[in-house]
Amino acid sequence: QKEVEQDPGPLSVPEGAIVSLNCTYSNSAFQYFMWYRQYSRKGPELLMYTYSSGNKEDGRFTAQVDKSSKYISLFIRDSQPSDSATYLCAMSNDKIIFGKGTRLHILP
Amino acid sequence: GAVVSQHPSRVICKSGTSVKIECRSLDFQATTMFWYRQFPKKSLMLMATSNEGSKATYEQGVEKDKFLINHASLTLSTLTVTSAHPEDSSFYICSATRPGQGNQPQHFGDGTRLSIL
Numbered sequence A: 001q002k003e004v005e006q007d008p009g010p011l012s013v014p015e016g017a018i019v020s021l022n023c024t025y026s027n028s029a030f031q032y033f034m035w036y037r038q039y040s041r042k043g044p045e046l047l048m049y050t051y052s053s054g055n056k057e058d059g060r061f062t063a064q065v066d067k068s069s070k071y072i073s074l075f076i077r078d079s080q081p082s083d084s085a086t087y088l089c090a091m092s093n094d095k096i097i098f099g100k101g102t103r104l105h106i107l108p
Numbered sequence B: 001g002a003v004v005s006q007h008p009s010r011v012i013c014k015s016g017t018s019v020k021i022e023c024r025s026l027d028f029q030a031t032t033m034f035w036y037r038q039f040p041k042k043s044l045m046l047m048a049t050s051n052e053g054s055k056a057t058y059e060q061g062v063e064k065d066k067f068l069i070n071h072a073s074l075t076l077s078t079l080t081v082t083s084a085h086p087e088d089s090s091f092y093i094c095s096a097t098r099p100g101q102g103n104q105p106q107h108f109g110d111g112t113r114l115s116i117l
Helices: none
Strands: A004-006 A011-014 A019-025 A032-038 A045-051 A054-058 A061-066 A071-076 A085-092 A096-098 A102-107 B004-007 B010-013 B019-025 B032-038 B044-051 B067-073 B076-081 B090-096 B112-116
Touching (some): A011 A019, B010 B019, B019 B090, B032 B067, B032 B076, B044 B067, B076 B090
Parallel strands (some): A011 A102
Antiparallel strands (some): A004 A019, A032 A045, A054 A061, A061 A071, A085 A102, B019 B076
């Protein structure tokens, strides 16, 4: 079993819809959880950073961590075409492990 | 705005050439920087951890003589791909963490796309 599993997509949703992205993991030692957005030919941009379980909201983005299920989610409300990108989950206790990324397309 | 700058963004060169990539932290001193490699539709692969003033720590399977890392100052780390060959063509990305934050979260540069002909 891989340490971090993330569906590569692509995921296509209409503009304005709520987007749900998620990752599962196997290492219960992970304490830090991150979501990055990566546009084509660019480096990843940190979107959300959470420690341990719980929810965190920042504008249209909400990150959820469920350590009991080893499952993390990123929700994007009122999705915009500019949200079209690859979203990478990442988690860490010491060394960061990245998911493969989910390609998201927001259809105008 | 960007907190990590990477240069150049694109390199195309002949096989056998050595290529240097620079990574700078713009508004903080980064005692630790990281170098990654990313293949199309694949995740980021950590190549090495660069510590200011000491030797880099390489991940298993990464040739230290092939990928030379120098972290001579608190704001600059360089990766040199020596005698590059077509199989070294890839997207190389650096990252840095702010002081006191350990190894996360990492802030990334915009990457360098290396193409070896």
